[in-house]
Structures are given as C-alpha cells and as structure tokens.
C-alpha cells in the first residue's frame with residue numbers, strides 16, 4: 491500500500507468512526523493486561539460519567555500523559571479531544587490579560603495556539619473551549635478584552 495493511499499484509507503475509516511490503530515492497541519493492551527493509571531481512570535470515567543468524575547477529569551486533564559491516553563481512547567470523540575487540547579494549552583499558556591467579570595471575580599486570559607484566546611471562566615471552559623466555529627469560541631470576557639484593545643488602537647495616533 492502506498493503511504494498516500496494508506497493515509498486516505500485511514501481518513502475514511504476515521505470519518506466512519508472506526509480507528510483500527512486505536513482498536514488494535516486496545517486489544518493488545520488488554521491481552522497483555524497493561525493498563526496505565528490514566529487508562530484505568532478513563533475506563534472508569536466513560537463507564538459511568540458523573541459530576542464527581544468530571545470534576546476529577548478537570549484536574550487530570552492537565553497531565554500530557556493523560557491527553558495522549560484520551561486521544562487513543564475509543565470513547566473519546568473530536569469534541570472531547572479539542573477540550574483536552576484547550577485545557578492543556580490553558581494550563582501551560584502565558585497570561586495576556588486579567589479581566590474583571592460582572593460578579594467582581596477576575597479571570598485570566600491566555601494566548602492559545604493559533605492566536606485565539608482562552609479564559610479561566612466556566613463558560614469558556616465548558617462551552618467555548620471545544621468549539622470549532624470561530625464565532626462560538628469566545629466568552630464575554632474575551633470579547634470585552636478584544637473590543638477594548640480595538641478601541642485603544644483606533645484612538646491612537648495614526
């Protein structure tokens with residue numbers, strides 16, 4: 491099989507929700523009874539996800555080993571993988587601004603890969619971080635920050 495053909499085939503299979511690599515790896519690991527702590531956690535989590543396990547998910551998600559494991563897990567989908575990717579970037583990213591929310595609580599904005607911003611608020615974490623559509627990706631804090639930056643630029647001497 492040529493590499494291009496193999497890649498195209500894998501693409502098609504992935505679109506159909508079938509990943510031979512994932513399944514093969516899972517099979518081998520099961521047969522050998524190899525299970526990393528991350529894999530064990532995911533196994534339990536996907537079996538019966540509940541509030542407590544999602545809270546724990548939030549913590550472990552910052553571990554790169556864990557994100558690798560999520561990518562390979564058959565129960566994870568693209569949305570979840572985008573969520574994990576964002577959480578990782580938020581964990582490692584540099585703070586570009588701190589904004590005050592309506593409640594007086596302050597949130598940190600961080601620069602993500604590709605230039606987009608991330609926020610530490612719950613709206614961003616749970617609803618925005620995994621969005622694919624550009625216009626769905628920003629929470630109100632990010633929007634406010636970008637607007638202020640735009641206003642600042644346009645008021646400057648040109």
Ligand SMILES: [Zn+2]
Nearest residue numbers: 609611629631
């Ligand atoms: Zn926010």
